[in-house]
Amino acid sequence: xxxxxxxxxxxxxxxxxxxxxxxxxxxxxxxxxxxxxxxxxxxxxxxxxxxxxxxxxxxxxxxxxxxxxxxxxxxxxxxxxxxxxxxxxxxxxxxxxxxxxxxxxxxxxxxxxxxxxxxxxxxxxxxxxxxxxxxxxxxxxxxxxxxxxxxxxxxxxxxxxxxxxxxxxxxxxxx
Amino acid sequence: xxxxxxxxxxxxxxxxxxxxxxxxxxxxxxxxxxxxxxxxxxxxxxxxxxxxxxxxxxxxxxxxxxxxxxxxxxxxxxxxxxxxxxxxxxxxxxxxxxxxxxxxxxxxxxxxxxxxxxxxxxxxxxxxxxxxxxxxxxxxxxxxxxxxxxxxxxxxxxxxxxxxxxxxxxxxxxxxxxxxxxxxxxxxxxxxxxxxxxxxxxxxxxxxxxxxxxxxxxxxxxxxxxxxxxxxxxxxxxxxxxxxxxxxxxxxxxxxxxxxxxxxxxxxxxxxxxxxxxxxxxxxxxxxxxxxxxxxxxxxxxxxxxxxxxxxxxxxxxxxxxxxxxxxxxxxxxxxxxxxxxxxxxxxxxxxxxxxxxxxxxxxxxxxxxxxxxxxxxxxxxxxxxxxxxxxxxxxxxxxxxxxxxxxxxxxxxxxxxxxxxxxxxxxxxxxxxxxxxxxxxxxxxxxxxxxxxxxxxxxx
Numbered sequence: 001x002x003x004x005x006x007x008x009x010x011x012x013x014x015x016x017x018x019x020x021x022x023x024x025x026x027x028x029x030x031x032x033x034x035x036x037x038x039x040x041x042x043x044x045x046x047x048x049x050x051x052x053x054x055x056x057x058x059x060x061x062x063x064x065x066x067x068x069x070x071x072x073x074x075x076x077x078x079x080x081x082x083x084x085x086x087x088x089x090x091x092x093x094x095x096x097x098x099x100x101x102x103x104x105x106x107x108x109x110x111x112x113x114x115x116x117x118x119x120x121x122x123x124x125x126x127x128x129x130x131x132x133x134x135x136x137x138x139x140x141x142x143x144x145x146x147x148x149x150x151x152x153x154x155x156x157x158x159x160x161x162x163x164x165x166x167x168x169x170x171x172x173x174x175x
Numbered sequence: 176x177x178x179x180x181x182x183x184x185x186x187x188x189x190x191x192x193x194x195x196x197x198x199x200x201x202x203x204x205x206x207x208x209x210x211x212x213x214x215x216x217x218x219x220x221x222x223x224x225x226x227x228x229x230x231x232x233x234x235x236x237x238x239x240x241x242x243x244x245x246x247x248x249x250x251x252x253x254x255x256x257x258x259x260x261x262x263x264x265x266x267x268x269x270x271x272x273x274x275x276x277x278x279x280x281x282x283x284x285x286x287x288x289x290x291x292x293x294x295x296x297x298x299x300x301x302x303x304x305x306x307x308x309x310x311x312x313x314x315x316x317x318x319x320x321x322x323x324x325x326x327x328x329x330x331x332x333x334x335x336x337x338x339x340x341x342x343x344x345x346x347x348x349x350x351x352x353x354x355x356x357x358x359x360x361x362x363x364x365x366x367x368x369x370x371x372x373x374x375x376x377x378x379x380x381x382x383x384x385x386x387x388x389x390x391x392x393x394x395x396x397x398x399x400x401x402x403x404x405x406x407x408x409x410x411x412x413x414x415x416x417x418x419x420x421x422x423x424x425x426x427x428x429x430x431x432x433x434x435x436x437x438x439x440x441x442x443x444x445x446x447x448x449x450x451x452x453x454x455x456x457x458x459x460x461x462x463x464x465x466x467x468x469x470x471x472x473x474x475x476x477x478x479x480x481x482x483x484x485x486x487x488x489x490x491x492x493x494x495x496x497x498x499x500x501x502x503x504x505x506x507x508x509x510x511x512x513x514x515x516x517x518x519x520x521x522x523x524x525x526x527x528x529x530x531x532x533x534x535x536x537x538x539x540x541x542x543x544x545x546x547x548x549x550x551x552x553x554x555x556x557x558x559x560x561x562x563x564x565x566x567x568x569x570x571x572x573x574x575x576x577x578x579x580x581x582x583x584x585x586x587x588x589x590x591x592x593x594x595x596x597x598x599x600x601x602x603x604x605x606x607x608x609x610x611x612x613x614x615x616x617x618x619x620x621x622x623x624x625x626x627x628x629x630x631x632x633x634x635x636x
Contacts, residue, residue, distance in 0.1 A: 036192055036361070037618035038389040046386045052394035056402075074317065074326040083330055093330040096413060097338055103402050104342040110398050111349055115380075118391040120356065124381025131364040134357070134384050136192030 003172055004144040005031070006151065007129050008158040009137050009165045013039060016138040019161035020045045023140075028154055031143045034133035050117075056110050063105035067098045127171050137164070144168065185279055185619050187462040192617050196361050199609045199616075202458055203362065210457065211602060218598035225592010228585045229304065237307055239585040246568040246580040251301045253560040254590050256435075257442070258298035258597075259340065259414055260556060264443025265291025265347055266407045269354075273400045279471055281615040282463045286454060287447045288351040289608065293600035294446075295344045297593040302336065304589070332416040339413040343406055350399050356382050357392070357614040411439040418563065424501040425510070425567035428493065434486040438556060441479040441526070445552035448472050450601065452546045454610055463611050466540060473533040473545060476552065484527035505567055514579060515566045518558050525555020 010016040013035070023030060024045060033042050071094045075081075080088040115121050133139040140158070147154055158166045190198070231239050242249040265288035272280035303312045314320075315337050317327050327334050359379035366372040382388065415435035418426040448469065455464045494506035510519040529551045532538045539545065570577045604610070 033386045034384045035386070035389065036384060037357075037614040038393050039386075039618075043386050043390045043393075046390075048387060048390050050390050050394045052391060053398060056398045060402075070317075071329050075329055079323055079326055081328075083328060086330065090330050096335045096409070097329055099405065099409060100335070100338045100342050100413075103406055104345065106402050107346045107349060107399060110395055111353070114353070114391050114395045118388045120380045120382060120388065122377060122380055126381040126383055128364065128383050134361045134364045134382075135196050 003170050004168055005129060005171055006142040006144050006147065006154060006166070006168055008140045008142075008163045009130055009132070010140070010162065011137065011164050012162070013138055015162035016140065017041050017045075019140065019158055019163065022157050022161060023154065026150065026153065026157065028142065028147050028150055031141045031146075032129075034129065034139040034141070036134055036136060036138070052110070052113065052117075055113055056106050059109040060102050060106045063102040064098060066105075067101045068094065071097060129169065129171055185282065185465070185467075186616060187465055190462065190620065192620070195616055195620065196365060196613055198460075198463070199358075199611045199613050200362055200365060202605060202610070203607060207606060208457075211606065215599060215602050218595045218602065221591050221595025222599060223592075223595075224588050225590075225595055228588025228592060229300075231585050232304055232589070233309060239583060241581050241583045241586060243578055243580070245571065245576045245578045246565060248305075248564050248568060249580055250582045250586040250590060251305050253557065253564055254593065255298050255301035255305075256414055256560045257557050258294050258301075258593065259411065260435075260439035260442040260560075261446045261553070262291045262294035262298060262343070262347075262443065263407060263411060263436075263439040264294075264447045265289070265351070266343075266403055267440045267443055268447060269350070270400045270404050270407060273396065274404055278619045279468055281619050282460075282465075282468060282611050283447065283451055283472075284615070285351075285354065285608075285612045286450055286604075286610055287443075288347060288354065289604040290446060290450060290601065291347045291443075292344070292351055293597050293604075295340065295347065296600070297597050299340055299344065300589070300593060302333075302340075332413065332420055335413045336417055339406075339410045343410045346399070346403055346406060350396075350403060353392075353395065353399075354612060354615075355608060356380055357384060358609045358612065360384065361613050362609065407440075408436055411435045423567045423571060424499070425494075425505040425563065428490065430486060430489055430493070434490075437479055437482045437486065438526075438559060441476070441483060442553055442556035444472055444476055444479065445549040445556070448476070448545060448549040449553070452542055452549070454605070456542075458605070458610065460611065463616060469542065469545060470539050473539040476530050476549075477533045480527060480530035480533075480552075484523075487523060487527060501572060505570070509566045509570050510562060513566075514569070515562065518562050519566070522555050522558040522562050525551045526559060529555070 008019065010019065016033070016035075017039075020030065020033070020042065030046065033039075033046060035042060072089060075090070075094075076088045082088075083090075086093075128134070129141050130137065130139045142154060144151065155166050186195075240249060240251070242251075265284070268280055268287040269284035272284070303309050306312055306315075314322075315327060315334065317329075356379055359375045360382035363372055363376040363379050366375060412432035412435065415431040419428060419431035421427060451464050451469065451472070455461055491506050491511070494502040509515065529548055532544070532548060538548070565580050569580055
């Protein structure tokens with residue numbers, strides 16, 4: 001498979017959005033959009049969804065059960081100690097430790113999930129189509145292979161919507 | 176949706192995206208200024224003094240401190256609570272304001288979070304050394320051990336404290352770090368020197384800013400923000416239970432958790448104001464940290480100051496209304512009057528009265544005055560903790576065990592040391608990390624200025 005990409009560079013986010021809309025209407029598949037800051041419209045237009053919140057809930061649920069059973073095991077089964085005549089299963093005073101450790105578990109597990117799903121980790125090899133996109137440019141990338149029939153039309157749309165530059169480049173994109 | 180007509184543009188000077196990156200990254204690329212070196216040197220000396228005091232504590236023992244059988248908690252716990260309070264700024268700022276979708280947080284949250292992380296590190300030193308044998312501090316971890324296995328006491332607020340603070344440190348540090356990843360990528364891609372590219376490239380974790388990354392990044396920040404909001408409330412509530420679950424007069428009150436949380440946010444916001452005025456002045460960030468930002472912080476400070484005043488009043492009222500003579504004694508003969516009356520009135524003046532000056536627009540706009548008031552609030556919050564701890568402990572139920580408390584040079588030295596660590600940490604942050612969240616500021620640039628693009632961006636919340 002060829003790695004040739006068609007890259008459109010925009011100066012304004014409104015121009016980028018106009019181009020994205022037009023391209024989608026024409027039925028051309030956008031490979032990826034690179035922006036200096038999160039743009040909800042772009043994320044929506046790319047049709048991507050995340051189940052992140054559900055995963056976080058699941059981590060929290062497991063953490064609550066895990067922590068409570070750990071506290072029960074240590075305080076009631078393994079080494080029961082009489083603290084001022086309180087029952088060994090002092091449930092109300094377990095709640096605080098449970099809440100904090102649940103929050104901690106959700107945070108750490110979410111960070112690892114993020115790292116895995118967004119592929120962000122130390123020492124990652126990456127290819128940035130245009131390194132101005134982390135600064136001030138909005139970059140839209142198409143796989144030339146998949147738009148083969150409509151390359152000229154695509155370039156015309158991008159130019160028409162106010163692209164600063166439209167060029168082709170050989171790059172290996174992750175995923 | 177952001178209402179531009181209410182708060183006005185958040186970023187002045189008609190910037191474009193590139194200017195924002197350049198302005199924020201500038202301090203990283205410029206040579207280190209003279210004042211920075213001087214301040215770092217002073218902070219380093221302070222830290223060295225603190226290390227000397229710590230050495231004395233460990234080598235000789237806790238006898239080097241001024242604490243005694245009656246006043247078992249002295250400056251260490253005062254300073255611990257004080258630092259934790261300051262450490263509430265970052266979470267209060269970024270997380271509450273993130274959840275409430277207050278866009279003006281974007282220029283300030285990075286610095287507030289940095290401050291949080293350093294302040295919590297300073298705070299964590301105190302309970303560790305207060306254990307007496309700091310080399311056995313790891314006993315507090317609940318791990319299977321050869322001592323029984325004797326588990327820690329999960330019913331103890333002191334253990335809750337340990338859990339809360341370690342979790343808070345880890346969570347605020349990771350929240351801070353992941354916020355910086357896109358900015359590190361910006362520095363990486365703009366850097367000209369090879370070393371800078373490699374170092375910031377490593378810390379950027381291969382960030383590219385693609386839509387799949389942003390999607391998850393946003394989801395992550397809302398999840399972390401949502402759950403860490405619980406932490407803002409819980410950490411200082413737990414610190415307050417260290418006191419509130421005891422039977423000491425003046426501590427045994429149910430108002431303590433909210434009173435401590437509000438106090439913590441109060442001192443945190445005051446420290447943010449102190450720091451932002453310095454950053455703005457030293458690095459000329461007037462276009463990002465505008466007068467309107469500081470104005471908003473000042474208004475929050477008035478509000479919290481009123482809550483503090485109410486809390487002080489409530490405590491005194493309940494002491495009288497309870498009919499408990501020990502409570503009455505503590506509040507009326509040992510705080511309002513008595514040996515430590517100065518500390519009590521310093522607390523009330525600095526926290527409840529002085530911030531009321533912010534009602535005047537002239538005071539809010541005069542940054543020198545605002546700076547002085549923010550310092551006063553931090554002093555007042557220190558006195559608040561002094562007042563709670565020392566007055567209650569020095570005169571308890573038994574007059575035969577009444578005593579006074581004076582710190583020794585070792586205790587003062589450790590405090591000075593933490594001030595040095597804090598200053599050093601903040602200075603390193605100034606130099607090596609973008610002080611303003613570049614990507615977040617970019618995202619509010621067009622939405623909040625009244626230019627042509629405004630119309631096209633109404634879809635942004």
